[in-house]
Amino acid sequence: MIKLVKAPTLGLHGQITVPGDKSISHRAVMFGAIAEGKTIIDNFLMSDDVMHTIGVFRSLGVEITYTDTQAVVVGKGLENFNQPSEALNMGNSGTSTRLLMGLLSKQPFDLNIFGDESLSKRPLKRVTDPLSLMQAKFKLSDEEFLPAIIQANNTLTGITYRMPVASAQVKSAILLAGIQADGETTVIEELPSRDHTERMLRQFGGQIQAKNGVITVKKQPQLKGQHVLVPSDISSAAFFMVAGLITPNSNITINKVGINPTRDGVIKLLERMGADIVQNKISSEGEPLADIKIRAQDLQGITITGADIPSAVDELPILALAATQAVGDTVISGAEELRVKETDRIATVISELTKLGANIEEKPDGMIIHGGTPLHAINGSALLDSHGDHRIGMMNVVASLIADGDVVLTGEDAMSVSYPGFVEDIAKIMKQETL
């Protein structure tokens, strides 16, 4: 349990560099492991989720070493993994689970996989349905959940698959099987989801075609180890963007954030709410980067619909907090995917923010946030809970910056799933009133 503190009246100030991108760090380890030779990954995210991806490949015999911000993977190729002696632990990580169900769907031995309580409630048929059409074989608990077995298999065949949900994890699982399959594999997306898998496959020397939501891969010749520079994670930066906007008198810069257009929905949505966000672009060979400048500002309520969700899917909790401070209502619809994340994020956002006086109506596919509520611990004190969900934990920490009364947070350990050191980094930009 930790005591949370209100920001000083002088606001939040200074520069902050958030850790490396989680989605890209997972993928860099995966591509590094199946490539030939060494992959060096800089600004690597050393978080609980990514450690589970590392753990899986170590169990498969891949040599991986790391320091604070760099990882080195000595690739083995797809056909030389060792049979692990134990079940593979995916921890809390949906990305590890779903991508690896595709990547490891053509191994000569069974792979037992399991995860924590939250991950064991998250749906997997969305990946096993298309992968089974490709002739991969799985056994799921209750035909949907972990623990599961990725069964031994020596054939994969390409398919054409129209995505029923916008999900980069499903798309990536199919593409990672597609690069080992006979024939062509095509994924058709209605709405664009994050394209880090496609970009990284190209960087590792692979061939992929992607145009207007139609993405095609074939069996690849041996990929080659690379030097990967991971951008700072926009999903982590989002907590600082909203903290800077809603905490009076703030003025902060968030350094070298990844602004891939399939991920920058949080910036677009905050701009629609009236935020003036300065993006100083930095030239880079890989993913696009920018320093982002934020000042405290008044915001207006907006309407967020299904088409807005994929590029901001993990940022909806912190956007909901921003909406509690906006003038007017913010209506979020088409966001049913939030119900199958680490928690039901529609329910947990509402349960936590209402403890601080927010006025939010629950809808099956979203919420209506009635803005303009000064946040305060009801009856003077509030016990917030991360519910084991890193993004709910971090939303609570940011909410406490503007909340009156005594606020404490339980389940703070969850934040290390994507951002170890988040509370310490928030403390760094709290300018002391005596300065």
Ligand SMILES: O=C(O)C1=C[C@@H](OP(=O)(O)O)[C@@H](O)[C@H](O)C1
């Ligand atoms: O591919 C990825 O790295 C991710 C995709 C998204 O999940 P879905 O594919 O389920 O939308 C996102 O919520 C998750 O945090 C990371």
Ligand SMILES: C=C(OP(=O)(O)O)C(=O)O
């Ligand atoms: C949903 C998330 O991750 P994952 O699906 O990898 O557990 C997230 O990071 O918010």
